[in-house]
Amino acid sequence: MSTQILMPALSPTMTEGKLAKWLKKVGDDVRSGDVIAEIETDKATMEVEAVDEGKLAKILVEEGAEGVAVNTPIAVLASDGETVSAQPPAAPAPAPIAAAAPLAAAPAPVAAAAAPDKDWGPTTPQTVREALRDAMALEMRADDRVFLLGEEVAQYQGAYKISQGLLDEFGPRRVIDSPITEHAFTGMAVGAAMNGLRPIVEFMTFNFAMQAIDQIINSAAKTLYMSGGQMGCPIVFRGPNGAASRVGAQHSQCYASWYAHCPGLKVVAPWSAADAKGLLRAAIRDPNPVIFLENEILYGQTGDVPTDADFVLPIGKAKIERAGTDVTIVAFSIMVGTALKAAEILAEQGVSAEVINLRSLRPLDTETIVASVKKTSRLVSVEEGWPFAGIGAEITMQIVENCFDWLDAPPARVHGLDVPLPYAANLEKLALPQPDWIVNAVKKLV
Amino acid sequence: MQLNREQLLAAYRMMRTIRDFEDRVHTEFSAGGIPGFVHLYAGEEASAVGICMNLDERDKIASTHRGHGHCIAKGCDVDGMMGEIFGKSNGLCGGKGGSMHIADLSKGMMGANGIVGGGPPLICGAALTAKTLKTGGVAVAFMGDGASNQGTTMESFNLAKAWNLPVIFVVEDNGYAESTGSNWSVSGTQLGRAAGFGIPAVQVDGLDFFAIYDAAHEAVERARNGGGPSLIHGKLNRYYGHFEGDAMTYRGEGEVEMLRRDHDPLNFFRKRVTEAGLLEAAQLDEIDATVQAEIDASVVKAKGAAMPVASKLLTDVYVSY
Numbered sequence: 001m002s003t004q005i006l007m008p009a010l011s012p013t014m015t016e017g018k019l020a021k022w023l024k025k026v027g028d029d030v031r032s033g034d035v036i037a038e039i040e041t042d043k044a045t046m047e048v049e050a051v052d053e054g055k056l057a058k059i060l061v062e063e064g065a066e067g068v069a070v071n072t073p074i075a076v077l078a079s080d081g082e083t084v085s086a087q088p089p090a091a092p093a094p095a096p097i098a099a100a101a102p103l104a105a106a107p108a109p110v111a112a113a114a115a116p117d118k119d120w121g122p123t124t125p126q127t128v129r130e131a132l133r134d135a136m137a138l139e140m141r142a143d144d145r146v147f148l149l150g151e152e153v154a155q156y157q158g159a160y161k162i163s164q165g166l167l168d169e170f171g172p173r174r175v176i177d178s179p180i181t182e183h184a185f186t187g188m189a190v191g192a193a194m195n196g197l198r199p200i201v202e203f204m205t206f207n208f209a210m211q212a213i214d215q216i217i218n219s220a221a222k223t224l225y226m227s228g229g230q231m232g233c234p235i236v237f238r239g240p241n242g243a244a245s246r247v248g249a250q251h252s253q254c255y256a257s258w259y260a261h262c263p264g265l266k267v268v269a270p271w272s273a274a275d276a277k278g279l280l281r282a283a284i285r286d287p288n289p290v291i292f293l294e295n296e297i298l299y300g301q302t303g304d305v306p307t308d309a310d311f312v313l314p315i316g317k318a319k320i321e322r323a324g325t326d327v328t329i330v331a332f333s334i335m336v337g338t339a340l341k342a343a344e345i346l347a348e349q350g351v352s353a354e355v356i357n358l359r360s361l362r363p364l365d366t367e368t369i370v371a372s373v374k375k376t377s378r379l380v381s382v383e384e385g386w387p388f389a390g391i392g393a394e395i396t397m398q399i400v401e402n403c404f405d406w407l408d409a410p411p412a413r414v415h416g417l418d419v420p421l422p423y424a425a426n427l428e429k430l431a432l433p434q435p436d437w438i439v440n441a442v443k444k445l446v
Numbered sequence: 447m448q449l450n451r452e453q454l455l456a457a458y459r460m461m462r463t464i465r466d467f468e469d470r471v472h473t474e475f476s477a478g479g480i481p482g483f484v485h486l487y488a489g490e491e492a493s494a495v496g497i498c499m500n501l502d503e504r505d506k507i508a509s510t511h512r513g514h515g516h517c518i519a520k521g522c523d524v525d526g527m528m529g530e531i532f533g534k535s536n537g538l539c540g541g542k543g544g545s546m547h548i549a550d551l552s553k554g555m556m557g558a559n560g561i562v563g564g565g566p567p568l569i570c571g572a573a574l575t576a577k578t579l580k581t582g583g584v585a586v587a588f589m590g591d592g593a594s595n596q597g598t599t600m601e602s603f604n605l606a607k608a609w610n611l612p613v614i615f616v617v618e619d620n621g622y623a624e625s626t627g628s629n630w631s632v633s634g635t636q637l638g639r640a641a642g643f644g645i646p647a648v649q650v651d652g653l654d655f656f657a658i659y660d661a662a663h664e665a666v667e668r669a670r671n672g673g674g675p676s677l678i679h680g681k682l683n684r685y686y687g688h689f690e691g692d693a694m695t696y697r698g699e700g701e702v703e704m705l706r707r708d709h710d711p712l713n714f715f716r717k718r719v720t721e722a723g724l725l726e727a728a729q730l731d732e733i734d735a736t737v738q739a740e741i742d743a744s745v746v747k748a749k750g751a752a753m754p755v756a757s758k759l760l761t762d763v764y765v766s767y
Contacts, residue, residue: 147578173578179608184567184601191571194556195506197578215598218561219568226547227557228539229762263763287765 003052004073007061008039017041018066019074028056030077037063037074041405054079117319120306123274129299131273132162132238135280136200138309140170143198146284147174149189150202150239159204160240160299186212186237190219193235193289200284203239206255206293213258220289221264236283238292241269242333242384243432245297249420254385256332259291260361260394266315267361269293271336273303275359278313286315293361295334318365320372324354327442328372330395331382332358335433339382342438349439351446361391369395370402377408378445382438387415409445414438449659454719457499457655459733461491461712464515466741467524468686471514471531474745475690481533484545487515489685492711493618494519496658497586497678500666504583506554506572508565510618511546512684513558516588521553528744534751541754542762562623563596565589566615570602573611573669584612584669591632592623594639603643603675612669614662615645615677618652620684625696636679645675652682653711656718683709 007017021038024030030050037048057078061068068074126134140146147170152159154167154177167175178185182203189199203209209216220233243252260267266288270276276294283290305311321336322343331339336357343353354372358365373379379399381392392413399411417431449457468488474480487494490512498507498519509516517527522538530537531545538550549557556572559565569587576583593599594617606613617636621628640647646668650657658680665676683705687694694702719725 179604181601181604183598184570184605187564187567187598188570188574188602188605191508191556191568192575192578193571194551194568195572195575197571197575214561214564215567218564223549223557224765225762226539226543227549227551227762228537228542230539230549230551231556232765234765266764287767 002057002079003054003077005036005048005050005075005077007068007070007072007074008046008048009070016067016069019061019063019068020045022059022063024056026056026059030054030056050077052077117313120308120311122307123304124307125302126273126277126305127300127302128270128273128276128294129160129162129164131277131303131305132280132294132299133164133166135277135284136163137166137169139281139284140166140174143284145196145198146200147176147197148200148202149176149178149185151178151180151204153177153202158202160296162202162299182208182211183215187215187219189235190215190233190289193220193233194223194231198234198284200236200238203237205251205296206239206241207251207253209237209239209255216259216265216289216291217262221262224288225264232287233289234287235289236280236286236292237289238280238283239294240296240299241293242295243297243416243421243428246423246425246428248423252421254293254383254416255291256293256361256383256385257390257394259293260364260391261389262362264289265362266290267293268315268359269333269361270359271298271333271357273301274305274311275313275319275357277305278311279315279359281312282315285312290315293333298334298337313359316360316363316365318359318368319357320354320368321357322353322355324352324376326352326376326446327378327380328354328356328369328376329380329382329438329442330356330358330369332361332391333384335382335384338433338435339438341435342442345435345439346442349443351442353442364394364398366398366402369398373399373403374406377406378442379407379411380414380438380441380445381411382414382433384416384432386418387413388418390415412441412445414441451725453499454725455729455733457495457659458712458715458719458725458730459737460495460499460519461655461715462733462737463524463740464488464491464494464518465712466737467514467518467527467744470741470745471528472686472690479749480531480690482531482544484531484690485512485688486684486686486690487512489683489705489711490618490620490652490680491515492655492658492715493616493652493680493682494588496655497588497614497616497662499659500662501554501584501586503554504576504581505585505666506556506569506576506583507586507588508556508569508572509548509558509588510565510590510593511558511560511562512590512618513548513588514545517548517550517555517558520550520555522548522550522555524740525744525747526550528741528748529751532748532751533753534748535754536747536751540758542758563589563593563598566593566599566602567605569613570605570609570611573606573613574609576612577609582670584614584666586614586616588616588618590623591617591619591621591628591636592626593617594619594632594636595623600639600643603640603645603677606675607643607645610672610674612672613675614665614669615640615675616662617677617679618682619679620652620682622684622688622696624688625692627696636677640677640679645677647677647679649679649681652680653709653714655711655715682711
């Protein structure tokens with residue numbers, strides 16, 4: 001009676017490893033507890049002890065083999081006196097996890113997981129403000145059901161001048177000034193979406209959307225489910241989120257984790273002008289409610305935006321803004337810029353940081369983050385919002401669940417201080433993440 | 447407004463269906479057969495039916511947590527409703543909504559709503575859609591006296607008037623917001639509030655199907671003809687508690703018994719049409735019998751229906767595309 005010896009797992013999350021060395025050879029007697037081989041992952045080496053007794057009849061995986069999936073038969077053990085035929089053993093049941101894992105031999109798992117942005121060809125410099133306006137105008141031209149609703153969006157051209165020119169082009173039926181009545185106009189837009197229109201709701205800031213959060217969650221996010229799939233809600237809620245400059249605590253809050261918590265919503269947070277245009281077009285086309293978190297400070301920043309008429313970015317895909325090998329820095333919205341500044345400082349100090357621009361928070365592109373951390377073995381998440389139950393907490397947990405064994409240091413969070421945002425310029429600066437906070441966090445890990 | 451015999455029979459049949467449906471849900475709930483929270487509409491039937499008989503397939507309604515009557519009056523399938531309340535796979539929402547979230551958009555019923563005051567803004571959206579797409583449809587928000595105190599309601603009054611939306615706000619004032627008396631909790635009057643927004647409003651006796659029907663007819667005509675929003679304030683009564691299980695300690699001794707005896711909208715209707723010679727008592731008796739049988743059948747179907755399959759647990763969170 002022969003027994004197969006299987007590739008063991010070093011940890012619950014290990015899916016494959018290298019068979020580093022055989023300590024027994026064919027014909028050797030094996031006693032229970034004998035060390036028969038050494039297994040390596042990029043994190044650890046483990047000795048494989050025999051459970052059963054017998055004679056090592058056949059070695060199925062030679063030493064030095066990489067990417068051996070957990071539970072793959074690696075050797076055959078024969079009972080004392082038994083002869084083992086030379087025929088190959090029955091194929092093992094496929095291990096589903098191992099099958100999905102990238103081969104360790106593949107040189108760059110990051111490249112496979114996070115395909116670089118499609119090349120959209122020529123670009124033109126635009127501000128985030130212009131990119132957002134163009135995205136709305138393009139989608140409004142393409143679909144007569146799309147309309148913009150909010151305070152000051154029409155006659156005044158937007159409190160932050162995002163909707164410049166839209167009233168002139170589309171008229172008051174499709175660019176609608178609302179009274180200051182967030183809860184009702186939000187519910188009204190949700191009702192319109194349920195009945196066949198495709199509203200874009202502009203909140204003057206997301207701080208004011210707290211007045212309307214009941215309709216956003218209880219009506220927009222939940223009705224499709226509660227109605228058994230009858231009533232969808234294709235709607236975009238957009239506006240500036242997070243801190244601006246010296247506007248005080250009630251106008252300076254990041255709502256990313258609030259909305260990202262809720263099934264039924266998608267949550268998007270652009271950083272660059274290209275992000276703004278490509279993601280807003282995707283959000284308007286999406287048949288689900290999308291929370292689109294802009295940032296007031298970014299509105300005036302200029303970036304290169306593809307001029308291709310079909311340019312759009314997928315919701316749920318992150319972008320590696322800067323490649324690196326020593327640490328993964330994950331950020332979204334304005335903090336992408338802060339993270340890139342930190343990466344430059346780190347580069348001067350000999351630390352190669354990879355910076356991921358999340359773009360979407362729900363769905364979160366866990367695949368890209370995990371692939372990066374498997375390469376760098378270190379994670380620092382950066383957000384402007386508060387730490388408790390924040391986006392960084394979720395990202396850290398995703399890493400713990402998905403690639404704990406690849407970590408060389410505990411994941412770290414950089415975040416806004418756990419206080420309402422102060423008004424005074426010096427205090428405000430002390431409360432919001434700066435590049436050196438990120439640099440210091442990274443240096444504790446490398 | 448003179449209704450023909452068919453319309454009168456339909457009105458009675460609908461009111462009887464609501465009454466029997468609610469009485470039966472009450473019984474089944476007491477027997478432990480219904481898994482969740484229910485709020486019954488018995489006693490208020492004339493309102494839902496008087497309003498909805500003025501509506502057609504273009505029109506939308508938004509309901510409340512006390513939504514069964516509105517559903518039936520707008521044409522929702524009784525078997526599907528009973529199945530939903532039992533949490534079964536044959537429910538209108540596949541058992542994923544329950545009593546407080548029954549919806550059938552194909553009938554223009556945008557849903558009961560577990561949030562007091564949740565409906566008025568949504569119905570303004572239905573009205574905006576009708577106006578934008580020029581469907582000719584109108585939209586009705588049912589609400590209780592409790593919801594009339596919510597900011598969303600008054601914000602919706604303002605938006606409906608500011609944008610001249612084809613909306614009818616129907617305040618179903620049964621005297622109690624849960625257990626809180628509307629006699630002290632509603633400042634001013636419903637008519638005065640509407641007047642403050644420049645919205646035409648009328649108060650009607652919720653007992654009287656005909657008064658409600660006429661008020662709704664006028665409001666619907668106004669809305670369809672571009673005249674903007676209206677408000678109807680119905681004073682009516684509920685026979686059961688705020689929810690099933692409510693001991694109703696806040697109600698006067700003998701109050702409900704007196705209402706059932708002297709202020710019942712079905713008895714009122716029967717008396718009115720038979721005394722006027724519009725319908726025969728026997729015709730109404732026949733409806734009573736057939737409706738009873740239909741409700742019995744709906745309960746049998748609901749009890750016999752399968753539970754929702756577990757694979758539905760994770761569907762309908764997002765529209766895939």
